[in-house]
Amino acid sequence: MQHIPGDAAPTEDITMSRIQLRNRGRILDAALEVFSKHGFRGATLDQIADEAGLSKPNILYYFEGKEDIHVTLLDQLMDRWLAPLREVDPEGDPLEELMRYVHRKLEMSQEFPRESRLFANEILQGAPRIGPHLKRDLHPLVERTAALIQRWIDAGALAPVDPRHLIFSIWATTQHYxxxxxxxxxxxxxTEVHSGARAHLDALFRRMLTP
Structure with missing residues (x-):
């Protein structure tokens, strides 16, 4: 393949994009660690740079500042966090669909504890950066899920509960861990925390929701 003068060599482009991708990932992972420990207000770019093993100017090459990094993490988090609720199947068995959601939320608290704390810290501060996501993405999703749960209750497939408070209870009991x-x-x-939690929450919500 002929190389046109003035163009970057294909191998160099690939190498640079991989380096940039790797560095960006290192920064986001380091920031997740720092933000989950110190919250947005307590975190600094210097802490993120130290955690990432990169210089502060290097951090600012990839991101405009601390808020830009934080918003990027929250954007990624919301996609992951809402996925299990989106996967509740209206055609599935109502009790099993909700129990699958409970189990997945508990698994996520084990797999992604830093992300959960990042989200909790943001909410405790009044959701200044994630507020638009809550209105645009979370609110309509919860409304649809609550309406689905109510239809299942009206059909006699679930015991009567307030659908929104049920969702809040699932969040509270799983993300607590x-x-x-x-x-x-x-x-x-x-070694016993998550296996015990799964059994306890399974019994708790099945007893609550079984007609």
Whole structure:
């Protein structure tokens, strides 16, 4: 393949894009660690740079500043966080669909504890950066899911509950294991936490929702 003068060599383009992708990933992973520990207000670019093993100017090559990094993480988080609720199947067995959602949310608290704390910190601050997502993405999704749950209740497939409070309860009981991980770790043997939580929440919600 002939190389046209003035054009970057194909191999160089690929190498540069891989380096940039890797560095961007390192920055976001480091920022997730820093933000989940210190919150947005307590985090600094210097801390993120130290955690990433990159210089502060290098961080600013990829992102405009701390808020840009934080918003990028929140954007990624919302897609991941809402996926299990979007996957509730209106044609499936109502109780099993909701239990699958409970189990997946609990698994996510184990797999993504830093992301859960990032989200919790943002909400505790009044959702200044994630507010548009809550209105645009979360609100209509919760409305649709609540309407679906109500249809299942009206059809006699589920015991009567308030659909929105049910969703809130699922969030509270599953994400607790991520957001209060340090406390849970002191109070329980870590090897038993998630297996015990799964059995407990399964019994709790099945008892609540079985007609």
């Amino acid at each position: 991520a957001d209060f991980e340090a406390q849970v770790g002191v109070l329980m043997d870590s």
